[in-house]
Amino acid sequence: DVKVTQSSRYLVKRTGEKVFLECVQDMDHENMFWYRQDPGLGLRLIYFSYDVKMKEKGDIPEGYSVSREKKERFSLILESASTNQTSMYLCASIVGGNTGELFFGEGSRLTVL
Amino acid sequence: AQKVTQAQTEISVVEKEDVTLDCVYETRDTTYYLFWYKQPPSGELVFLIRRNSFDEQNEISGRYSWNFQKSTSSFNFTITASQVVDSAVYFCALSEAGGNTPLVFGKGTRLSVIA
Numbered sequence: 001d002v003k004v005t006q007s008s009r010y011l012v013k014r015t016g017e018k019v020f021l022e023c024v025q026d027m028d029h030e031n032m033f034w035y036r037q038d039p040g041l042g043l044r045l046i047y048f049s050y051d052v053k054m055k056e057k058g059d060i061p062e063g064y065s066v067s068r069e070k071k072e073r074f075s076l077i078l079e080s081a082s083t084n085q086t087s088m089y090l091c092a093s094i095v096g097g098n099t100g101e102l103f104f105g106e107g108s109r110l111t112v113l
Numbered sequence: 114a115q116k117v118t119q120a121q122t123e124i125s126v127v128e129k130e131d132v133t134l135d136c137v138y139e140t141r142d143t144t145y146y147l148f149w150y151k152q153p154p155s156g157e158l159v160f161l162i163r164r165n166s167f168d169e170q171n172e173i174s175g176r177y178s179w180n181f182q183k184s185t186s187s188f189n190f191t192i193t194a195s196q197v198v199d200s201a202v203y204f205c206a207l208s209e210a211g212g213n214t215p216l217v218f219g220k221g222t223r224l225s226v227i228a
Binding site for chain 2: 031033035040041042043045048058088090092098099100101102103104105106107
């Protein structure tokens with residue numbers, strides 16, 4: 001059964017903390033994505049990666065960075081968390097190209113106090 | 114630039130009613146793909162359907178059906194005889210096949226089916 005696993009379903013962090021959100025997929029997919037979901041705003045793309053050590057900015061990259069050291073793992077990093085980064089974060093992957101089915105993780109709900 | 118608009122933010126229906134979720138898209142490409150995803154309360158988005166721009170044939174899968182009309186740039190989703198388990202947020206998305214750009218999602222429509 002194909003799977004995208006996000007390491008934490010719920011996190012509570014304090015302003016200024018460094019936050020790591022981990023995502024692992026077991027489908028040997030080339031492409032991986034991080035989205036942020038907020039009420040009324042839908043899914044907004046933060047960063048994506050089409051290969052190991054490769055990354056591209058999405059629509060809202062400010063305040064975030066990513067790391068892809070291995071094909072199966074794509075990490076989202078909040079260098080200094082702020083309250084406006086309280087949100088649901090969704091990781092997704094797809095085999096090369098973007099015309100097929102995206103597989104999503106269950107999401108990580110981050111609260112920054 | 115590509116864009117997906119889901120004008121309905123929230124819809125509430127009584128069980129067994131039919132409901133249509135609207136999706137309007139914008140793209141300059143002649144080759145593109147349209148998708149619908151479902152996000153149940155558990156949170157994980159689930160793929161429902163993919164349609165390419167050269168196939169305007171409507172599709173039916175059980176109680177679900179999709180109406181793709183290039184003339185109006187719409188890809189609407191109808192649930193017949195809705196059930197409580199259909200309650201979810203539904204997202205329409207667009208991918209342009211020419212490049213390698215990520216999917217663009219609409220803002221979603223929250224459907225509540227009341228027993």
